Amino acid sequence: MSNTVVNSAGAGLVRAVPALVGAAGFALVYLVSGSISSAFASSxxxxxxxxxxETRAWLIENATxxxxxxxxxxxSVAFLALFVGAVAAITRSADGPARRWAIAAGTAAVASMIISAVLSLLVGGLAAGLTPDxxxxxxxxxFIAGGTAHVALFGLFALAASRIPGMSRPVRIxxxxVAVIAVGSLASLAIYYxxxxxxxxxxxxxVWCVFAAISLARRLKQFPPA
Structure with a gap:
């Protein structure tokens, strides 16, 4: 009997691993990316x-x-995609408007960061043949795709995901x-500071992703496998 309980608990925890890995990987890779890339930059x-x-000159000199x-x-965004997918998978039994909005906003947040990265690769690789304008x-x-748009969509994802029935109150609060500050960042489109x-x-x-992943791992009974 005890072995059955242990095996069941272990199998349940496996469901939470993608969320934990996705949340941690998303944060860690992003946080170290600046230090790693700056090692290849002259300024x-x-x-x-x-x-x-000035921007064009820097990109030509620092293409790498x-x-x-x-x-x-x-x-980094691949880990975010893993986290969004894991949240969707874990909460399948609690399907409803909040979960569907969370999946939509999370997917959009991932897409906006991918667009930003692709644009960065393009402008960095083609800078020498482009005009300053x-x-x-x-x-x-x-900047808009990977900054303002991504962060606002990210905040909406966190807000919608937190409203999925079964999520803990601290995660919701x-x-x-997160959502107020993230969506508030849209003001940067008009005010630089x-x-x-x-x-x-x-x-x-x-931080919310890591917090939510840990909470989900502890509350898997609230989300039985569909």
Whole structure:
């Protein structure tokens, strides 16, 4: 009897492994990506509000650093995709509007980061043949897709996922904080200094993913296999 209970508990915990790995991998790869890519750069990457000539010159000189950063972003978002998929799989028995909205927002957040990484690879590889205006346009699109849009969608994913029946109250409360800051980062489209909300929303969202993954692992009985 005891072996049956242990085996059942072990099998149940296996269901939570993708969520735990996805949440941890997403955060860790993103956090180390800056340090790794900067090792290949001759100087810090220019801010989005600098001139096109300066941005173009930096990209030409630091094509490798730009490519490394983009590849690491793809690795990071692959872990996010794993986490979103794991949440969807674990909560299948609690299907409803919240779960469906969570899957939609999570998928959109993953897609926006992939678009951003692809744009980064393009502008970094083609910078020498592009005009400064074209570089600015591509880099702006890259910044919006991987920054403002991604973080806002990420916040909506956390909010919707936290409303899935069976999620713990602390996860729901934390998700509200994440969503307010993440969606609030849309103000950065009009106010440059509001871009601090992008970083805050992103980091809090990563912490929420880890918190939610641990909570799901502890509350698997709330989500029996469908």
């Amino acid at each position: 810090p990457a220019p801010q989005p509000n600098v001139s096109g000539e 650093a730009s490519a490394v950063q983009a590849v690491l972003m793809l690795v 074209a570089v600015v346009a591509l880099r702006t699109a890259n 934390f998700a509200i904080v 509001a871009s601090i909300l992008i970083l805050a929303g992103r980091l809090l969202g990563m």
